[in-house]
Each structure stands twice: as structure tokens, then as C-alpha cells.
Amino acid sequence: MNFETASDATRMGWVPDGSGRLFVTTVSGKVLVVLNGVVQPTPFISESFTQGHEQQGLLGMAFDPDFASNRYVYFFAAMPGFTLQIFRYTDVGGVGVNRTVIVGGLPAGVLDYDGGGMAFGPDGMLYFGVGTLQGLRSADVLTDAAGKIHRVRPDGTVPTDNPFHDGAGPNVDSIWARGFHNLYGLVFQPGTGRLWANVSGPGANQIFSVSAGDHGGWPDYENNQPAGFLAPVYSYLPGVNDESSFTQTGAVRQSGVATYTLADGARDSSWYRKGTRVSIFDVVNPSFNGEFYVKGHPSSRSFTVDQPEPDAVSGGGYLKRWPEGEFTMGGMFYKGTRFPQSYSGNYLFTDFRGMLHRMQFAADGSVAREHIIMNHEPGGGFVDVNEGPDGALYVLSSPGAIKRVTPVPLTQALSVSPLNLVVPEDGTRTVTVSLAMPPMVDVWVKVKLQGGDGDLILVEGGSLRFTRENWSVPQFVTLRAPHDADATVEHASLTFTPSQDFPAVTVQARTEEDDVPEQPGNDGGVGGDAGVDAGTGVDAGTQVDAGTRVDAGTQVDAGTRADAGTGVDAGTQVDAGTRADAGTQADAGSTHDGGTVTGPDEDESGGCSAGASALPGVLAWWLLAGLVWRPRRARRS
Numbered sequence: 001m002n003f004e005t006a007s008d009a010t011r012m013g014w015v016p017d018g019s020g021r022l023f024v025t026t027v028s029g030k031v032l033v034v035l036n037g038v039v040q041p042t043p044f045i046s047e048s049f050t051q052g053h054e055q056q057g058l059l060g061m062a063f064d065p066d067f068a069s070n071r072y073v074y075f076f077a078a079m080p081g082f083t084l085q086i087f088r089y090t091d092v093g094g095v096g097v098n099r100t101v102i103v104g105g106l107p108a109g110v111l112d113y114d115g116g117g118m119a120f121g122p123d124g125m126l127y128f129g130v131g132t133l134q135g136l137r138s139a140d141v142l143t144d145a146a147g148k149i150h151r152v153r154p155d156g157t158v159p160t161d162n163p164f165h166d167g168a169g170p171n172v173d174s175i176w177a178r179g180f181h182n183l184y185g186l187v188f189q190p191g192t193g194r195l196w197a198n199v200s201g202p203g204a205n206q207i208f209s210v211s212a213g214d215h216g217g218w219p220d221y222e223n224n225q226p227a228g229f230l231a232p233v234y235s236y237l238p239g240v241n242d243e244s245s246f247t248q249t250g251a252v253r254q255s256g257v258a259t260y261t262l263a264d265g266a267r268d269s270s271w272y273r274k275g276t277r278v279s280i281f282d283v284v285n286p287s288f289n290g291e292f293y294v295k296g297h298p299s300s301r302s303f304t305v306d307q308p309e310p311d312a313v314s315g316g317g318y319l320k321r322w323p324e325g326e327f328t329m330g331g332m333f334y335k336g337t338r339f340p341q342s343y344s345g346n347y348l349f350t351d352f353r354g355m356l357h358r359m360q361f362a363a364d365g366s367v368a369r370e371h372i373i374m375n376h377e378p379g380g381g382f383v384d385v386n387e388g389p390d391g392a393l394y395v396l397s398s399p400g401a402i403k404r405v406t407p408v409p410l411t412q413a414l415s416v417s418p419l420n421l422v423v424p425e426d427g428t429r430t431v432t433v434s435l436a437m438p439p440m441v442d443v444w445v446k447v448k449l450q451g452g453d454g455d456l457i458l459v460e461g462g463s464l465r466f467t468r469e470n471w472s473v474p475q476f477v478t479l480r481a482p483h484d485a486d487a488t489v490e491h492a493s494l495t496f497t498p499s500q501d502f503p504a505v506t507v508q509a510r511t512e513e514d515d516v517p518e519q520p521g522n523d524g525g526v527g528g529d530a531g532v533d534a535g536t537g538v539d540a541g542t543q544v545d546a547g548t549r550v551d552a553g554t555q556v557d558a559g560t561r562a563d564a565g566t567g568v569d570a571g572t573q574v575d576a577g578t579r580a581d582a583g584t585q586a587d588a589g590s591t592h593d594g595g596t597v598t599g600p601d602e603d604e605s606g607g608c609s610a611g612a613s614a615l616p617g618v619l620a621w622w623l624l625a626g627l628v629w630r631p632r633r634a635r636r637s
Helices: none
Strands: 009-014 021-026 030-035 057-063 072-079 083-092 095-107 115-120 126-130 148-152 175-178 182-188 195-200 205-210 234-236 242-254 257-262 277-281 290-299 302-306 312-314 318-321 328-333 347-351 355-361 367-375 384-387 393-397 401-405 414-417 420-424 427-435 443-451 457-460 463-466 475-481 491-498 505-512 618-623
Touching (some): 009 057, 009 384, 009 393, 021 057, 057 115, 072 095, 072 115, 083 126, 095 126, 115 195, 126 182, 205 328, 205 347, 257 290, 277 367, 328 384, 347 384, 347 393, 414 491, 420 475, 427 463, 443 457, 463 475, 475 505
Parallel strands (some): 115 182, 182 328, 420 505
Antiparallel strands (some): 009 021, 021 030, 072 083, 083 095, 115 126, 148 175, 182 195, 195 205, 242 312, 242 318, 257 302, 290 302, 328 347, 347 355, 355 367, 384 393, 401 618, 420 427, 443 463, 443 491, 457 475, 491 505
């Protein structure tokens, strides 16, 4: 679905009345109304702002929690005369009327660094973020509105329980939290009541979970906040690759957890916050290399990852963190059901470079995994993300596009064959295992045998590891049935459990016995007839001759069934350059990853991304005209 409109969109939001209308704000002052993918001829409002050197315009929007009865819509704008203003309109017949100023007279910059984040809290109060205005490192004082989150009543009056309220004193009474550079995105987390703030700065993009009175560290600290300041829950460098090296003994694995120690001159480990995805290369012991999520920080120079391999010590090598964007923009918490259950409660946010991020949480509320699920870098211009009434994601981007994003029908899974296994006595049988698609990070598969009463033994493949390079190459798990003296058929189950959040698979196994229970009159030692001659009835050379029935050269000959040169030759069947080349199909660092093509799902989402920067299935595009508005990186001062 395509439509033409202004080229300077900044925000969007679904009108909470069931009408299916989508409002899109613009710098120039219009609020466009989109219905069923079509821009309506009459805008909701038409403010008039100057678009010269000293730009002005609409930067934020919020719907009143009681919109169904009062029909109020609030807007945040950079006004003429270098001031900020919050005003509201009343929706009457689909058009905004009765413009009412709620907050006015706050100093402003020239559009950039003015903030613009705005949200209603569970307490019914209106929260809004004012940036540092000119992007300078000015002193953090309570007499200045800049670099602060503010809290007012819906009519603009200030609650006396704000943490810095001093009435007739010098403080700006509306200040609720402080120490933030450019506050573009504000949203409340369902269930916790905490305000999440997306903050862009010259040295770091930071995501904060904020409470009343918190201090985010600006202008003195960015991502290195000491005790007494609020540290971000997640952060990333603006627009660059990030590489750090390890010490010569800086890779230590114990009890399934690997600890990496950073060398002198490398970044502090706080740059790799919990949930950060890192790529580890060139450690002397290659079992330490791979793709992982940071789990914790034993010290300021080290971090841990889950790595269920045998205990070991190594070192050398380095980590790489791929670019994650330039300016963190709008965000939201997913509440719908269209995406897999693993998306419920996730925090999704946009970066202006053209990336949609996804943040998953552990049981204790901390960040478990953070990764890019949609990548249109460079210059994608993603400024906002919303959940539609249909449960799809809608991403507002430059140049002038609204992308409707839904899950692709693919899911990560274990490919296990066969699912039923008959193991002959004194013989072996093999199960092959691979993944359905490239994983986001390395996946271990633990194999557990239950039952069998000792007549079935796991002899190969108790732990398997799949990476972005070998995900489609079958690995083997082998069961053996030792010879025994009875004729009882034993049953067991073989369970394959992945380290990521997708389903385990169970194979049912049983023995095939070569002993026949004695019956009166057919014992070769008594009757002695040809019908029970061991050379005829149960002669191993006829019925269970290993050369005929279980000859490894015929049935499981590595040259026939699993010969790497024939059955799984990486050069023919799963050549990384042909079938799973990370540079073509799932390369996180290129534009030809899942963000460019509709790739398969990541390892734990159930159907929505591939590689480090995958596209969860863009099934419909809504096109606006080319955006020219662009947030500016703060001056490095």
C-alpha cells in the first residue's frame, strides 16, 4: 500500500478509540490521518512552523488516558523564539479543535537536542523529556529545565510531590529526574510502573529505567556512572564497530560458564552490559570462539557467557560488537499476541540508522538478550515504532515509509532423524541432528538417554554445538545395544534439549533381540531337526550376519550414509559459501542480512528474524514521501 504525504514525519500513534486511525506528526506542523493505509485529505491539525536555519516543529505526541471521554491529544513542539511548548487539541469529528497550551515558556534549541519524548504514567500524570537544547555540556542544575524528565498534571499544573519541588524556591518544580542528554523516547513498562527513557549522547546511546529523583550522569558521565548515579540497562556506541582484545590467559571456562578478561587498553566491561551480543574470535582454544550473550560481570575488566563445554583455560583473541545504530529513537513494550509468546513484554526500540532492536528480559527483570531484528542500515531513518490494533509492528522510517512488520511463518527448530530407532543387539544405530536455520548465537544441544535398563547406551554425541557456520551440517548421536542373554525388548527415550528457547525433541528407541525363548520340542539339543539348526534358524551368517544386516559398510558406512565427502560434503550440500554464507544470508555486518531479505527466525523468537539483524517479515509497505528531517548527533564537547 503506497501513499504520498509530507517528507518530515517524526511520530506516529494509533488513536485509542477503535477507529483504526493512525496519526503521523510532522516537523512542519501537520498531523496526518492514515486510515486503512490511505492518507485522509483533511489533517487532524495544521500548525505552521518555520523550516529554515532555525527549525521549529512537532516532536512528540500522546493520547490522554481518558481519551474515550475527553478526546484530548497532546503535542510537544519547538516553537518560534527558541521555546518549547506542550499543547493539546480536542478530537471533534476527526479534526482537532480548541488548542490549549499546557506547558509553555521552556527554553529550546533549534529543533535538535530538544527531546520530545512524552507519555502518560500509571498515576495519570504527563511526563515529558527536555534535551540539552544546544547539545552542550552545561552544568546540571535544578534551576534549568534542560536535560531533565518533567512531570505535570494533564492540565499543566505541577504536583507538589515531585522530588525537587520547592514552591517559591529557584528549582524548576516540574523536574522529576535529571542527567540525560537527548530524551527522544519515553514509555512506561507495563506491570512495573517504571519509566523507560531512550537517550542519545555524543559518546553513547543509553536505555534507562528511571524512578523519581534519579540522575543519569550527564554531563559528567556517559555509560560509566559511579555509585549514586543511575546506570543504563543497555548501551551501545554510536555508529561504529567495537573491538577489544583479551589477556593471554583471559578465557577461563568452569562449570559451563566462560569468563573473558579484557586486556589493558580495552574498554571497561560495563560497555558490554548484560544481554549484549558479542562475537568472540581467535582465542587459542577455538572452543571459546563463537556468538554469545553477556551473562554477568565478575569485575570491571571481565564478563561471563554461558558455554556448556568442558572446563578449560586459554586466552588471546578478541571480541567484536557490530554497529547497532547512531541515535536511539522511539520505543514500546509489546503486548499483543500476533508475534510468538516469547515477544510478550519485550522492549522494542528504533535507531535512526535504520534498525529495530528487541530486548528480552530474564525472570528477575534484568536484560537477558538484546539484538537487532530489523536492519535497513545505513540511512534507514527509523524514528518510531508502534503496535497496531492487529498486533503487527509499524515502523516509521525515512525516507517517508511506514513498514508493517509481521512474523514470518518460519520457526527455529531441531531437525532430528529418525524419531523412532531400533537398535539390534550387539549393534549401533545413529540419529542425525541439525538446525532449521542459522542461529543468532551458538546453540548447544544436550542429549539425555532415559530408560533402557542398561541395554541401550549412548556412545557418541552427548553434547552438540551449532554455530552460524555449521547449523545445517548434520551431527551424529549413536546408541549401542550390548549383547545380553535374555530376549526382553528394552525401551528408552533420547531427548535433545537446545540451550535456546525453542522446543526439545524426543526420539523413541528400542532394542531388537537375537535370542529366541526356548519352547518344548524345538531345542536343537533335544529334537535336533533342521528346523532348529542354529546354522539355519538363527545362524548369525543368515539372519543377523553383520555383513548383511548391520554391516557398517552397507548400512552405516561413513562413505555412503555419512561420508563428509558425499552425504554432508560442506563443499556440495552445506557449503558455507553457498547455503549458509553468513555474508549473504545472515551476515550481521552487511546490508545483505535478514534485514534486507525476509529471513528465517532467530533461535528463540519463534518466527521473526535471522542473523544479527534480521527482518521479521515485512508483508506490507506504507510509503510516505522522502523524509528530510534528521536528528543531529550532539556536539562532542
